[in-house]
Amino acid sequence: MLERSVDRRRGGHRSRPNVVKAHLDAIATAAKRLLEPPITLPYPDYMEARPPGYRGVILFHYEKCIGCSLCAQICPARAIKMYRVPGDKRLRPGYNVGRCIFCGLCVDICPVDALSESLVHDKVYEDVPSMDMDPVDWALWSRRVMDEERSPEKPLLRARLDPERGIVYEEAQPASSGGEG
Amino acid sequence: MALVQLPGMVGRELGSSEGLRVVELNIGAQHPASGHMRLIVYLDGDVIVRVDPDIGYVHRTVEKLAEGREYVRIISLVERMTIIDACNVTLPYVEAVERLLGVEPPPRARYLRTILCEVNRIASHLYGLGIGGIFLNHSTMYMWAFGDREVFIHLASLLTGSRLTHTYPVFGGVRRDLPQVFREEFEKAKRYMLRRLREYDKVFFNNPVIRGRLEGVGVMTAKQAVALGATGPNLRASGVRYDARMTGYAAYGELDFEPVVGSEGDALERVWVRLREIEASLELIDRALRGLPEGPFMAEKFTKTVPPAVRHWLGKGRLKLPGSYVRLKTRPGEVLGRGEMGRGEITYYLVSDGGMKPYRLRIVTPSARNVVLFDALARGHTLMDLPAIYGSIDYFPPEADR
Numbered sequence: 001m002l003e004r005s006v007d008r009r010r011g012g013h014r015s016r017p018n019v020v021k022a023h024l025d026a027i028a029t030a031a032k033r034l035l036e037p038p039i040t041l042p043y044p045d046y047m048e049a050r051p052p053g054y055r056g057v058i059l060f061h062y063e064k065c066i067g068c069s070l071c072a073q074i075c076p077a078r079a080i081k082m083y084r085v086p087g088d089k090r091l092r093p094g095y096n097v098g099r100c101i102f103c104g105l106c107v108d109i110c111p112v113d114a115l116s117e118s119l120v121h122d123k124v125y126e127d128v129p130s131m132d133m134d135p136v137d138w139a140l141w142s143r144r145v146m147d148e149e150r151s152p153e154k155p156l157l158r159a160r161l162d163p164e165r166g167i168v169y170e171e172a173q174p175a176s177s178g179g180e181g
Numbered sequence: 182m183a184l185v186q187l188p189g190m191v192g193r194e195l196g197s198s199e200g201l202r203v204v205e206l207n208i209g210a211q212h213p214a215s216g217h218m219r220l221i222v223y224l225d226g227d228v229i230v231r232v233d234p235d236i237g238y239v240h241r242t243v244e245k246l247a248e249g250r251e252y253v254r255i256i257s258l259v260e261r262m263t264i265i266d267a268c269n270v271t272l273p274y275v276e277a278v279e280r281l282l283g284v285e286p287p288p289r290a291r292y293l294r295t296i297l298c299e300v301n302r303i304a305s306h307l308y309g310l311g312i313g314g315i316f317l318n319h320s321t322m323y324m325w326a327f328g329d330r331e332v333f334i335h336l337a338s339l340l341t342g343s344r345l346t347h348t349y350p351v352f353g354g355v356r357r358d359l360p361q362v363f364r365e366e367f368e369k370a371k372r373y374m375l376r377r378l379r380e381y382d383k384v385f386f387n388n389p390v391i392r393g394r395l396e397g398v399g400v401m402t403a404k405q406a407v408a409l410g411a412t413g414p415n416l417r418a419s420g421v422r423y424d425a426r427m428t429g430y431a432a433y434g435e436l437d438f439e440p441v442v443g444s445e446g447d448a449l450e451r452v453w454v455r456l457r458e459i460e461a462s463l464e465l466i467d468r469a470l471r472g473l474p475e476g477p478f479m480a481e482k483f484t485k486t487v488p489p490a491v492r493h494w495l496g497k498g499r500l501k502l503p504g505s506y507v508r509l510k511t512r513p514g515e516v517l518g519r520g521e522m523g524r525g526e527i528t529y530y531l532v533s534d535g536g537m538k539p540y541r542l543r544i545v546t547p548s549a550r551n552v553v554l555f556d557a558l559a560r561g562h563t564l565m566d567l568p569a570i571y572g573s574i575d576y577f578p579p580e581a582d583r
Contacts, residue, residue: 017387026388039328055342073507076254103257103348109502111488163372
C-alpha cells in the first residue's frame with residue numbers, strides 16, 4: 001500500500017564508526033561503570049541534607065504575625081487561609097500542607113518575617129484532616145519541625161558535585177533553616 | 182469486527198485494502214512512556230498507514246484558570262505544564278506581563294534567568310534522551326541520563342531552593358541572587374557533563390544497535406518541517422536555522438547565541454541536536470557566569486516599597502516583595518511572549534483589560550505543535566520504527582494538553 005521510503009544518506013558531520021569497534025566501545029564504556037559505586041541516595045535509611053535556602057514546608061511564628069493576610073492572598077494553591085482565633089482580634093493564617101506547592105511566595109511577601117521556609121520536605125501525616133492546620137496548630141507544629149531540623153531521626157547525606165563521578169552524597173551535620181531568626 | 186491477537190497487544194481488524202488486512206492497534210492504553218496519551222495506529226501488515234494521537238488526558242484548563250487569578254499567582258500555574266522545564270516555560274509569560282507593567286528587569290536578573298533557563302534545558306534534554314533510550318530498550322541510556330539529570334537539578338536547587346518547580350523569574354527580576362557555591366559547583370558539573378557526553382556518544386549515539394534503529398527513520402525535510410509547524414530541536418535537526426532565543430530575550434542577545442542546526446532530519450539527527458545543545462548550553466552558562474553584571478536582582482520599582490523590617494533580606498540575596506505585588510494592575514493591551522523551551526518555542530498571547538487578572542491568556546506549547554509529527558513521520562514505516570520516532574520527537578503530553 002505505502003512504500004517505505006528510507007533515505008540512507010550519510011551525514012557530513014556524522015562519522016561512520018567501524019561496527020566492531022563501536023560495539024566494543026559501547027560495551028567497554030558501560031562495563032567501566034560497573035566498578036563505580038551507585039549514585040543513588042539510600043533513602044529512606046538516610047535523608048538528604050537540603051542545601052541552604054531550600055524551600056521546604058512553611059513555618060509560622062505566631063508572635064510575629066500582624067494579621068495582614070498577604071500570605072493568604074498571594075498563595076497560588078490557596079493553601080493558606082485566614083482564621084478567626086478565639087481571644088485574638090485579628091485574623092491569623094492557617095496552613096493546609098496538603099495543598100502547599102512549596103513556592104515560598106508567602107515567605108517572600110510577609111512584611112514581618114512571621115513565615116519562614118524549613119529544610120524539611122518529607123513528612124508523613126496520619127490522615128488528611130491533620131494536614132489542614134489552624135493558626136495555633138500551625139505554630140505548634142512549626143516548633144516541632146524546627147526541633148526535627150536540629151535533631152533529625154535519620155542520618156543525613158549532603159549532595160555534592162564531583163567532576164569525575166557527578167553527584168556524590170556524603171555525611172552531613174544537621175543544619176537549621178534559621179526559622180526563629 | 183474481529184479482534185486480532187498480537188503478542189501483548191490487542192488490535193481490531195478494520196477490513197482489507199488491496200488484498201491486505203488493515204488492523205487498528207492501540208499503543209499504550211494510557212501511558213506509552215512520556216506521559217498520558219494513546220496512539221491509535223492503523224497497520225497494513227507491518228506497515229503504518231496512519232497514526233491518530235489521542236491526546237487530552239492531562240488537560241487541566243490552564244488557560245481558563247489563569248483568567249481567575251492575579252498575575253503573580255499565574256506564574257506557578259503555567260509552570261505546571263512542564264515542571265521539568267520550569268524556568269523556560271514561565272519566562273515568556275513573566276516577560277509579557279513585564280511589558281504590560283512597564284517594568285524593566287535589571288541586567289543581573291536577565292543573566293540569572295538565562296543561567297537557570299539553560300540549566301533547565303540541559304535537564305530537559307537529558308530527560309528526553311533517557312525516555313528516547315528506553316523506547317529502544319536501551320536501559321543504560323535511560324539510567325545514565327536520569328542520573329546525570331540529577332546533577333542539573335542539584336544546580337537548580339542551589340540557585341532557587343527548589344528542585345523542579347522553581348517559580349524563579351518574577352515580574353521585575355528573580356527571586357534569589359546567585360549563591361557563592363554556584364560557580365564552583367557549575368565548574369564541576371560542566372567538566373563532568375562534557376566527559377559524560379563523550380561516553381553517551383560511545384554507548385548510545387555511535388552504538389551500531391542505536392544507529393540501526395534511528396538512522397534514516399522518520400526523515401523530515403526542511404520544507405516539510407516548516408509546513409508542519411515543527412519546532413525546537415525537531416525543526417533544527419531538519420536544517421532550519423530557527424530558535425526563539427535568536428530574538429535575544431533575557432540575556433541571549435548579549436551572549437552571542439548561535440543555535441545548533443542539523444541537516445539530515447532523521448531520528449538520529451534529532452538525538453544529535455539534543456546532545457550538541459547540551460554542550461552549547463554548558464558553554465552559554467559559562468559565558469553568562471563570566472559576564473554576570475553586578476547590581477540588584479530586582480527592579481527598584483518594587484524593592485523601594487519593601488517594608489523596612491525585612492529589607493535586610495535583599496542584601497542577603499533573597500527577594501522580599503512589597504504588599505502591592507499581589508494586586509498588580511497592568512495597562513490594558515495585548516502582548517505576545519515568546520521563548521525557547523527544551524522542546525521548542527512557547528508562545529503566550531496575553532490580553533489585559535487593565536484589571537488585576539488577565540482577560541485572556543492563550544498558550545501554545547511546543548509539544549502541542551509537535552504532535553502532528555506522529556502521523557507525518559510514521560507513515561510508511563514499520564511498527565517497530567514507531568518507538569524510535571516517538572522517542573526522537575521528545576513529546577511531553579502534560580505540556581501539549583495544558
